[in-house]
Amino acid sequence: MKIINLKINGIPVSVPEGSTILQAAKLANVRIPTLCYLKDVQCVGSCRLCLVEATGARGLVAACVYPVSEGMEVRTNTPRVRKSRKTTIELILSTHKKKCLSCPRSMNCELQKLALEYNAEEDRFGTDHDIKPIDDLSPSVVRDNSKCVMCTRCVAACAQQTIGAIGPKNRGYAKVIGSPYDVSLAYTPCVNCGQCVVACPVGALYEKSAIADVWGAIVDPTKQVVFFTAPSIKATIGEAFGLPVGTNAEGKMVTAIKQLGDVKCFNMDLTADLTIMEEATELLGRIKNGGTLPMFTSCCPGWVKFAEHYYPELIPSISSCKSPQEMFSAVLKTYYCEKHGIDPKNLYVVSVIPCTAKKFEVAREELGGYTDAALTTRELAKMIKEAGIDFVNLEESTYDTPFETASGAGAIFGATGGVMEAALRTAAYKLGGTGAPLEFKEVRGTQGVKEAEYTVGNAKLKVAVASGLGNARKVIEDIKSGKKDYAFVEIMACPGGCINGGGQPYVHDEVRNTIDLKAVRAQALYDYDKENALRCSHENPAVETLYKEFLGEPNSHKAHKLLHTTYHKRDKY
Amino acid sequence: MSQNPFEGTEGQMKDLLKSIKSHRGEAGALMPVLHDAQNIYGYLPAEVQTVIAEELNVPLAEVYGVATFYSQFSLTPKGKHQISVCLGTACYVKGSDKILEAIEKELRISCGECTPDKKFSIESCRCVGACGLAPVMIIDGEVYGKLKPDDVAGILDKYMKD
Ligand code: SF4
Ligand code: SF4
Ligand code: SF4
Ligand code: FES
Numbered sequence: 001m002k003i004i005n006l007k008i009n010g011i012p013v014s015v016p017e018g019s020t021i022l023q024a025a026k027l028a029n030v031r032i033p034t035l036c037y038l039k040d041v042q043c044v045g046s047c048r049l050c051l052v053e054a055t056g057a058r059g060l061v062a063a064c065v066y067p068v069s070e071g072m073e074v075r076t077n078t079p080r081v082r083k084s085r086k087t088t089i090e091l092i093l094s095t096h097k098k099k100c101l102s103c104p105r106s107m108n109c110e111l112q113k114l115a116l117e118y119n120a121e122e123d124r125f126g127t128d129h130d131i132k133p134i135d136d137l138s139p140s141v142v143r144d145n146s147k148c149v150m151c152t153r154c155v156a157a158c159a160q161q162t163i164g165a166i167g168p169k170n171r172g173y174a175k176v177i178g179s180p181y182d183v184s185l186a187y188t189p190c191v192n193c194g195q196c197v198v199a200c201p202v203g204a205l206y207e208k209s210a211i212a213d214v215w216g217a218i219v220d221p222t223k224q225v226v227f228f229t230a231p232s233i234k235a236t237i238g239e240a241f242g243l244p245v246g247t248n249a250e251g252k253m254v255t256a257i258k259q260l261g262d263v264k265c266f267n268m269d270l271t272a273d274l275t276i277m278e279e280a281t282e283l284l285g286r287i288k289n290g291g292t293l294p295m296f297t298s299c300c301p302g303w304v305k306f307a308e309h310y311y312p313e314l315i316p317s318i319s320s321c322k323s324p325q326e327m328f329s330a331v332l333k334t335y336y337c338e339k340h341g342i343d344p345k346n347l348y349v350v351s352v353i354p355c356t357a358k359k360f361e362v363a364r365e366e367l368g369g370y371t372d373a374a375l376t377t378r379e380l381a382k383m384i385k386e387a388g389i390d391f392v393n394l395e396e397s398t399y400d401t402p403f404e405t406a407s408g409a410g411a412i413f414g415a416t417g418g419v420m421e422a423a424l425r426t427a428a429y430k431l432g433g434t435g436a437p438l439e440f441k442e443v444r445g446t447q448g449v450k451e452a453e454y455t456v457g458n459a460k461l462k463v464a465v466a467s468g469l470g471n472a473r474k475v476i477e478d479i480k481s482g483k484k485d486y487a488f489v490e491i492m493a494c495p496g497g498c499i500n501g502g503g504q505p506y507v508h509d510e511v512r513n514t515i516d517l518k519a520v521r522a523q524a525l526y527d528y529d530k531e532n533a534l535r536c537s538h539e540n541p542a543v544e545t546l547y548k549e550f551l552g553e554p555n556s557h558k559a560h561k562l563l564h565t566t567y568h569k570r571d572k573y
Numbered sequence: 574m575s576q577n578p579f580e581g582t583e584g585q586m587k588d589l590l591k592s593i594k595s596h597r598g599e600a601g602a603l604m605p606v607l608h609d610a611q612n613i614y615g616y617l618p619a620e621v622q623t624v625i626a627e628e629l630n631v632p633l634a635e636v637y638g639v640a641t642f643y644s645q646f647s648l649t650p651k652g653k654h655q656i657s658v659c660l661g662t663a664c665y666v667k668g669s670d671k672i673l674e675a676i677e678k679e680l681r682i683s684c685g686e687c688t689p690d691k692k693f694s695i696e697s698c699r700c701v702g703a704c705g706l707a708p709v710m711i712i713d714g715e716v717y718g719k720l721k722p723d724d725v726a727g728i729l730d731k732y733m734k735d
Contacts, residue, residue: 164632170641180637181619188634573623573633 021063037064042156094125097146110201140192140356154196194356194502218261232414235524240381251396269406276537281554301361302493312569329370354501376503408529415522416467416497417443431457468495652694661700669708
């Protein structure tokens with residue numbers, strides 16, 4: 001590889017040939033602002049915010065796309081550069097609905113930050129925008145085009161998911177981002193993954209909020225409110241309070257939830273364990289009885305809706321297990337209510353999830369309507385702030401009984417490959433007995449597609465793991481064409497799995513462009529697993545009790561009724 | 574999705590599928606196929622865009638994005654009588670926007686649309702080089718100049734009858 005030497009603001013750096021000025025600047029610790037560029041998502045050089053002066057170039061060049069050359073001298077901080085950036089920001093502001101105070105992104109908005117840094121005036125070019133309609137018909141994602149800055153990061157994120165539910169339409173002044181015609185996102189093949197939301201730099205995209213409903217239930221004297229938190233929340237919620245990415249804040253999170261009001265807080269890692277008991281049993285059953293293989297996981301509602309739109313013929317291959325969210329709610333509204341003499345209609349079940357698709361899932365009729373509200377990590381953080389809770393300085397506490405204990409296998413559900421590894425641990429035990437392996441490192445990591453072959457007991461098991469729907473499509477096409485053949489396939493809609501879900505805290509491009517967000521967050525879960533006394537789902541005593549007292553055994557008639565579901569073909573429009 | 578009902582024939586669909594087949598697999602197949610579709614149908618009905626999206630395996634949002642970006646494509650059928658109002662600078666200064674508004678009111682459709690009976694469609698255009706006559710509108714190639722909003726109803730009446 002050829003190495004190129006150049007100087008950025010006088011600082012010498014050496015980078016591989018083909019690097020961009022932006023990449024070189026990072027090595028020199030020089031910050032260049034960006035807006036349309038988002039690592040692993042989009043690199044189009046259209047917003048002109050990253051302009052710099054470079055020798056050998058006529059005019060200013062876009063650092064995010066301009067390649068370095070030998071001996072080049074780059075200046076990122078000249079009056080000309082600063083003026084150009086300021087003007088670009090002011091032009092964006094002239095068509096922006098500047099209602100910052102009540103904006104969901106206020107204090108966490110990339111445009112606000114840029115405006116502040118470059119001393120931009122909000123009205124230098126006047127304010128010239130029409131108020132465009134807000135699309136809030138989707139149960140998951142709200143689009144407010146009056147706030148859109150046309151960076152097209154959402155379009156790129158959706159294209160990467162191979163959905164393309166949104167795109168630029170019309171031309172010139174009338175150009176907006178949206179679905180074809182005036183169709184709401186709710187009536188498109190959108191899978192509700194929210195990858196567009198976490199890609200958006202401003203307040204143009206956010207989740208459909210359930211906060212008001214949850215506050216309402218908390219103060220309602222007839223309601224008993226219970227929360228449960230998904231595996232990945234512990235690894236991400238700290239970010240919303242300024243803790244470093246990758247901090248495990250489980251103890252503080254539980255304390256904070258209990259301080260929201262008279263509520264209980266349970267551990268959803270436990271129903272991840274329950275899912276494994278059901279799913280591993282289903283898989284081994286299919287293998288033994290010659291059922292449909294490969295079996296696909298079913299815990300990601302984004303993937304499930306994707307299959308219903310694009311691969312309805314695969315429906316028999318998808319595990320019939322409900323997601324851990326829906327298993328938990330079903331158990332709460334039946335077993336827990338019976339045990340504690342609560343009328344199910346007075347129990348208000350709130351799930352905290354990393355995911356906008358789970359909001360859609362809550363409303364799926366065939367699931368029985370057991371979940372009352374689903375809050376994203378961001379919404380929970382908002383409620384904690386609204387309640388005046390000093391998160392960072394909280395004491396740690398533990399989940400409430402009887403749903404407090406879970407295994408590390410349940411926790412790693414939040415990272416791509418985690419469901420697979422958890423299932424393998426239990427399958428290996430069931431086929432091979434004690435002494436079976438605990439770690440399946442080949443299915444870990446943030447690559448989009450992972451494959452492995454394991455011998456468990458005396459069976460050979462070929463498996464694949466895909467995260468991101470573009471990668472899922474590749475794996476499925478290979479299976480369909482007969483090129484590949486697996487027994488078990490894990491699919492997560494979000495690249496990297498739920499730790500990178502569409503409901504996770506917003507992370508600015510500046511950070512996303514410099515670290516592997518998915519990997520750092522996932523590491524927190526793998527560390528948590530390692531330190532957990534229980535590593536396998538089948539060792540979870542709470543799950544054992546649940547089967548003993550209520551469900552019987554995995555895949556029993558009762559388990560089928562409460563913990564399993566069906567899927568159906570969907571049209572795209 | 575579109576306001577004029579789709580009235581495509583089997584023959585038109587056959588031509589469309591033929592065009593799709595001949596371009597499938599090419600990079601940038603969408604443009605020539607949309608072009609052919611525009612020629613076959615005279616416009617790009619929603620139903621046709623959906624077929625193109627499915628057959629070429631591209632998202633409908635992308636088809637629609639291209640169809641609404643290039644002015645050579647139209648999303649609405651052309652009426653029997655095509656009205657074009659000049660919104661070039663000279664006409665605009667002389668109030669051609671008011672003329673357009675009067676036509677829209679008279680026909681109860683917006684610029685870019687076609688009446689349900691397919692008699693009239695309205696579009697706007699840039700300078701037609703008749704600035705001396707500003708404001709100007711053209712119906713089926715015939716130029717009407719020095720218009721006042723009040724003139725509109727009388728002129729349209731002539732076309733209403735046939
Ligand atoms: S939620 Fe996912 S599928 Fe829907 S528009 Fe956003 S990126 Fe596309
Ligand atoms: S909605 Fe957000 S991400 Fe999409 S183009 Fe607008 S500003 Fe960019
Ligand atoms: S990967 Fe996780 S966060 Fe993303 S859609 Fe699926 S369940 Fe939701
Ligand atoms: S042009 Fe470089 S970040 Fe937009």
